[in-house]
Amino acid sequence: MTTIQLIGAPTDIGAGSRGASMGPEALRVAGLIEMLKAHQLNVIDSGNLAGPTNPWLPPVEGYRHLEEVAAWNQSLHEASYAALQQGHLPIILGGDHCLGIGSISAVARYCREKGKDLRVLWLDAHADFNTSELTPTGNIHGMPVAVLCGYGPKQLTRIGGRTPAINPDVVHQIGIRSVDEGEKRFVHQVGLEVFDMRYIDEYGMREAMERALAGMTENTHLHVSFDVDFLDPSIAPGVATTVPGGPTYREAQLCMEMIADTGRMASLDIMEVNPAYDVKNQTALLAVDLVDSLFGKSTLMRDSK
Structure with missing residues (x-):
C-alpha cells in the first residue's frame, strides 16, 4: 500500500500578499486526508513545519525576506527528502510557491542518489x-524555477547540495499566462518548455499534456507542482495572484486524469491556496477534487487497459 506523507508549510514568506500561510489547514478542512484514504492509501499527516514569521519588509538587494525564505525551504527540503527516503509519497501543503525550491531540490537530490529520471x-x-x-x-514566489535552475542567491541555489538542483529540460510548464517581459526573454534563453494558454487554446489540453508527459519510462519520478492560480479565477478565487483566462474545470480535470494515467507521480506540491x-x-475544495483525479478518480467509465 502506498504511503502518503502530508507536510504542511504554513508560510507566505515569499509572497506579495498575506494569507497563503492558512493554506495547509484549508486543505485539511476541505477533506484532503479523507479523500486520500478513500483511495486505500495509507496517510501520515506530519503536521506543519515551523519557521520564521513573516516580517513584511521591503526588498533588500532585490530579495524580500531572503534569510527567512532560505530557512523555510531548508526545513522543507529536509522533511521532503526524509519522506522520500522512507519510501513515502510526499504531498507538500503550501504556503506560497517559493516552497517549490525546498520541495523540488529534495526530489532532485533523491533522484540523483537513486539513479532516477526526474520530470517536473x-x-x-x-x-x-x-x-x-x-x-x-x-x-521570491516568482523565482523558484529560476533558483532551482541555478539562477539566484547562493542561500537558495545551494539547498540540496548541488547547484543547479535541476536542468531546465526536466521542467514542463502548463497553463502559463502571466510572464514579465524580461522573464519571457530569459525563459526562451534557457529553453524552458512552456505550454501556455495560447497553446492550450489552439491545440487543446490533451495535446499539451501528451507532449509534456511524452517519453517517460519505468525509471521516471514525476513531480507535480500545482499552484492553484493555474486554474481560472472564476472557479478558484482563493489565490492572491489571480490571472483571468486559465484552464476550465474540465480542462483541469483532463490534465490531472492524464497525469494519473501515467502511474508515475511520486511527489506533489499544492501551493498558494489563500x-x-x-x-x-x-x-481548497476544488484543489482536493482535482487531487482526487490525480490519484485515479475519473468522470468517465472506461475499460481498463
Missing part, C-alpha cells in the same frame, strides 16, 4: 522564472 510538471499561471534583476517586487481571498473554502 509545473501547473501555474506564472513561469516563476524571475531573478532579482528582472522583478521590481523582490517576491483562504483570505476565498469564498467558503471553495478553492
